[in-house]
Amino acid sequence: MKKEWWKEAVVYQIYPRSFKDSDGDGIGDIPGIISKLDYLEALGIDVVWLSPHFDSPNADNGYDIRDYRKVMKEFGTIEDFDTLLNGLHERGIKLIIDLVINHSSDEHKWFQESMASKESPYRDYYIWKPGKEGNPPNNWTSFFGGSAWEKAGPDGEYYLHYFAKKQPDLNWENPKLRAEVYDLMRFWLDKGVDGFRMDVIALISKPTDFKDMDVEGLKHPEYTYAYGPRLNEFLKEMNKEVLSNYDVMTVGEAYGGNAEKTLEITDERNNEIDLAFWFDAVRVGRDNFKQNDWTLPEFKKLVKTQSDVSYHNWPTFFLSNHDNPRAVSKFGDDTPEYRIPSAKLLAMLLLTQRGTAFLYQGDEIGMTNYPFTSFDQFDDVEIKGNYDKIIANGESPESYLEDLNKMARDHARTPMQWSDQKQAGFTSGNTTWLGINPNFKAINVEHNLSDSNSIFHFYRKILDIRKNNDNLIYGDYNDIAINHPEIFAYTRTGKNKTYLVVLNMSRSTVDFKINKQYKGYNLVISNLTEELQTIDSQTIKLQPWEARLYVSN
Known part of the structure; x- marks a missing residue:
């Protein structure tokens, strides 16, 4: 088996809005991350994955990009980004960033020009279709609720948006659009970033004809939308034009496909991408918006499936991220008696599996799910967008809230708990963009660092055992x-x-x-x-x- 640095790496995901606020506005930022670089070095991780930092109106917390070459104002400046990148590299830590190229923001200049006229040179950067008898082109739904089509512009046509209506999908059939994407990738790689996490990459290839494509009972749209007819072609072209010219890692969010399709895009002989996230294990028991009971044998069989990939593939392993609940609350036991031992157990599980390991911020101190008591405590556009659909399908608000307390994405997005002081040491301000878990006085970095038997120090020990250990890695x-x-x-x-x-x-x-x-x-x-x-x-x-x-x- 060919050895690669990214096969041996442990990646630490940072959600910048929630990591550390440097200026007191209640929103995490890049200078805040810079202030914690020594902490990351002490933990012993190899790579930081930075969730979107680009200029954005924040309809979906940065996954709606207005300008791919600028930094979000709340997060800092491009000079701050350069300082972060250099600071990580000085400590021997690599940096990968999110590549969000299935869609942009509707405030991106491409879309504004595209919407203005059918004659615009940017018209075909997005997917526009006429309506059907006064209705959208078909009955496809958005992941965030409602139709996947929105009428806009003077021509009265509809644009496709798999996610929020402020996130129009890019038209990958257009070679000019693909050239623009490859150019922006080079912009960041030439700065020195070490690769990309590719957001919903399996969705970039769309059907070429949307006529008469109504789908009955579209409960799981990902299986309709993902792995379109030209996905492999597009990824091969991306690799040839850009990725093959740099020593970087690529990991795709490959949600919506079966194992065979996922293995195809990560087969090293195909020259597409290096890695893909498999979601079956981390979502065990999930049925769309419900978290059902699951058994350990079910989970183990899913883990085995993704571990048993062929010689020409390399797996990933993770227990949480910004789109899933806290690891210790789902896979461990977050009661006071068992939170610490179960969080340490999950550290051992994560770091002794076959594949590149991905650790999410706060899991190294055993952060838990937030105890939501009302819908106005949530920020997630997905929860808000799907509320009416969930209730219309017969769910009561009380049972929906109960489900959300098990599986909502906002559990992982609450601010990092740095200390037992005001606002958990996350900000000097009086408010935070999302609520801080009330258990921060007991669960925080400061306490973990001072206790040699803490979860943090257990992670350090396992990381030390794993590092350069070919038997445990390969x-x-x-x-x-x-x-x-x-x-x-x-x-x-x-x-x-x-x-x-x-x-x-x-x-x-x-x-x-x-x-x-x-x-x-x-x-x-x-x-x-x-x-x-x-x-x-x-x-x-x-x-x-x-x-x-x-x-x-």
Whole structure:
């Protein structure tokens, strides 16, 4: 297997609005991130993924870009960005940025020109269609609620928007549009960024004819919209024109396709993109806007599927991001008794899987879901846009709020909890753009740094074990108890060592029977004890939420 720096990396995602505010306006910014570079270095991550920092009217928190070459005013200046990039590189940390090229803002000059006239040279930068008998061209719906079509401009035609109406979709069929995209990619790569996380990249290829494309019962539009007929062609062209000329990493948000399609765009022989996020595991139990119960065997089988990719692919692994709830609240146990051990267990799970690991800000201190009590506490455009549809489908406001308290995106977007002081040390101002979790006095960075047994320091230890450890990074993955209802146990077998990971993902004390071949394995690290142990029997007694990492002799 070919070794690559991005295969060995641990990526830390920063949501800039929520990381650190430097000027007291209640909105995180780039100077705030710069002030915490030593913290990132101390943690031991290799790459920072910066969520959108571009100029934007913020209809979708920066995923609606008005100018791809400018920095959002609330976040700072292009000079601040350069300082951030240089500061990370000085500390041996790479930087990847979001590439949002399925859509732009409706305030982008391209769209303003496109909307003005059918004769505009920018008209075909977007997808315009005439209506059908006074209605939109078809019945497609937006991910954020309502029709995916909006009437605009003097000609009375409709433009396509898979997301908010302020996020018109770009027309990738137009070679001039593609050339513009490739040019803006070069702009940032020539600055020195180390790659891109590609937002909803599987959606950029659209059907070429929207006539008579009504879909009955469009409950999961992603499976209709994703992986269009020219996706592979577009990605190959992007690679040839831009990416192949730089030593960078690319990771695509590939939501909406099956495993076969995802593997195709990341197959190294195809020269498209390096990595893709698989969402089946992180969304286990999710049905659109509902979070249903799930079992550990279900989750393990999904993890195994994405770990068992071919020699020519490389997987990713993550437990949370800006679009999913907090890891410890979904996969761990966020009660006071078990939050710390379960958050440490998730650290071991994340950093011993096969694939490039992605860690989300705040998970390294065990931040939890926010206790929302009313709809006006949410900021997310998706929640607001889908409210009427959810209620019309028979859901009560109370049950919808209950679901949101399990799976809302805003859980991950609440401000970073730096200390137990005013506004959790996030800002010197009196307000924040989104509410701060009231548990910040108990859960914050300051307390974690001062406690050698904290979640933060456990992450550091696991990161140190993983770093430059080819057996743990490139070794084969084998689940040894895939049907066990409480234990997640697997091996990572490399050229000269085998690691055994045993995780008790329950509140029960469990006697776990293992094969005699693991007798004599030595304990490397545990989240509950520092006592060095050797496996001397075929039964391991595990306390609730206990995690152990063993290594062969």
